[in-house]
Amino acid sequence: MKKRSIVLLLSLALLIGAVQAYVVTIKSPPEIQAGAPLEVTGTTTFPVGTQFDIILYRTQFTTPEIVDRRMIVVDETKEFDASFPTTALPAGQYKVEVQFLDDPGSSLGSSSVTLLLVNLIDRSDEIVLTAPKEQTLDQALLIEGYIPDLGIATITMKVDGPKGFSLPDQSIRTTTTLGSKDGHFSKKVNVTEPGNYYVNVYDTKGFITQLRYSVTESTGTIGTNPSTTEIPSTSLPQTAGMSVPLAGMIAGIGVAAALVSWKRR
Numbered sequence: 165m166k167k168r169s170i171v172l173l174l175s176l177a178l179l180i181g182a183v184q185a186y187v188v189t190i191k192s193p194p195e196i197q198a199g200a201p202l203e204v205t206g207t208t209t210f211p212v213g214t215q216f217d218i219i220l221y222r223t224q225f226t227t228p229e230i231v232d233r234r235m236i237v238v239d240e241t242k243e244f245d246a247s248f249p250t251t252a253l254p255a256g257q258y259k260v261e262v263q264f265l266d267d268p269g270s271s272l273g274s275s276s277v278t279l280l281l282v283n284l285i286d287r288s289d290e291i292v293l294t295a296p297k298e299q300t301l302d303q304a305l306l307i308e309g310y311i312p313d314l315g316i317a318t319i320t321m322k323v324d325g326p327k328g329f330s331l332p333d334q335s336i337r338t339t340t341t342l343g344s345k346d347g348h349f350s351k352k353v354n355v356t357e358p359g360n361y362y363v364n365v366y367d368t369k370g371f372i373t374q375l376r377y378s379v380t381e382s383t384g385t386i387g388t389n390p391s392t393t394e395i396p397s398t399s400l401p402q403t404a405g406m407s408v409p410l411a412g413m414i415a416g417i418g419v420a421a422a423l424v425s426w427k428r429r
Contacts, residue, residue, distance in 0.1 A: 185273040186210045188262055190218065190280060197371040198286040199364070202248040204260055206236075209273075214238040218246045221259040223281075228259060251374055255286035288373035291365060297375070302382040305353040305361055307375070314347030316340055320366040321351060325379075326359030355379060 190206040204218055215237050221228035231253065234246035262278035272278075295308035307321065317338050323331040331353065338347030355361065363375040 186268070186271055187273040187276050188216070189275075189277045190260065190262060191277075192260055192280050192282055194281070195283045195285060196250065197373070198253060198255055198284050198288065199251050199374040200371045202250055202258075202260070202282060202284075204234075204246045204248070204280075206244050206262075208238055208242055208244070210238050210242075212238055212240055212242075216262055216264045219261050219263050220248045221261065222253075223257045223259050231258070250284055253284060255284050258282045258284055286373075287371075290372055291375075293375070298378045298380070300380055300382045301355065301358060304379040305355045305377055306350075307353065307363055307377075308350045310346045310348040311338065311367070311372075313345045314338055314367070315345050317347055317367065319347075319349060319372075322364040322366075323353055323361060325355060325361040326357050329355065329357065329361070 186209045188206065188208040188210065190204055192202060192204045196202055202220065206218075208214070215235060217233050217235055219233045220231045222231050232248050234248070236244045236246065238244070258281070260280045260282060262276075264272075291309055291311055293309040295306045299306065305323070307323075311319070315338070319336050319338060321334040321336060323329075323334065334351060336349050336351055338349050340347065353361075358379050358381050361377045361379060363377065365372045365375065
C-alpha cells in the first residue's frame with residue numbers, strides 16, 4: 165500500500181513538473197538578402213506578462229557580437245514578432261536567440277526552439293548605377309543603371325520617400341545593347357519634395373538591394389539687384405571734350421555777357 169502511495173506521489177510530481185514546463189518557439193528564414201528586414205515570429209505557452217529578449221548576433225567572431233535586440237512581452241495571443249533591419253549589415257552568418265531576463269531553468273520545455281542561424285547575402289554589387297544618387301528636384305527622381313549579364317528581363321522597384329510618398333510596384337523591362345548581355349533599366353519618377361527616397365529592387369531571384377537617393381531643392385538662378393531710382397542731374401550740359409570746371413566757366417561767361425548786353429539796351 166505504501167509503495168503504491170509513493171508511486172502515485174512521484175507520478176503527480178512528474179505531472180506537475182510537466183505542466184509547469186513552458187515552450188517558446190521562434191521562426192525565421194534561414195537566408196535573406198542584405199537590405200531586407202529579418203522577420204522573426206514565434207509562439208509561447210508562458211503566462212501573459214512574461215518578458216524576454218530576441219537578440220540578433222553576428223557570429224563571425226570568437227565571441228558573438230550583439231547587433232540588435234527586441235523586448236517581447238507575452239500577451240493574450242501568445243504570439244509575437246520582431247523585425248531587424250539589415251541595410252547596414254555586412255554579409256555573413258548571424259544568430260537569433262531568445263534570452264530571458266531571469267534564467268527559466270527547468271520551466272523551459274525541451275521542445276522549445278530558442279536559437280536560429282541566418283545567412284545574410286549581399287547582392288548590392290549586382291547593380292551598377294549610371295545616374296547619381298544625389299539629385300535636385302528639377303532632375304529627380306532618375307533611377308538608371310544596369311545589371312551585368314541579366315539580359316532582357318523584368319525587374320520590380322518599390323519607391324518610398326518623405327511625407328508618406330509611396331508608389332505601387334513598378335515593373336520595368338530591361339534592354340540590352342549590341343554585343344552586351346547587360347540589362348539596362350531607366351525609370352523617371354516625378355517627385356515634389358526634397359528628402360531621402362528609398363528604392364527596393366527585386367528580380368526573379370528575390371530582393372537585390374535598397375538604393376537611397378538624396379534629393380535637394382533646385383538651385384535657382386541668381387536674381388539681379390533691385391533697380392534704384394536715379395536722381396536727375398541739375399548741372400548744366402557738358403560740352404563734348406571739355407572738363408566739368410571748364411564747361412562751367414564758359415557757361416558763366418556766356419551768362420554774364422548776356423546780362424551786360426541786356427543792360428545796354
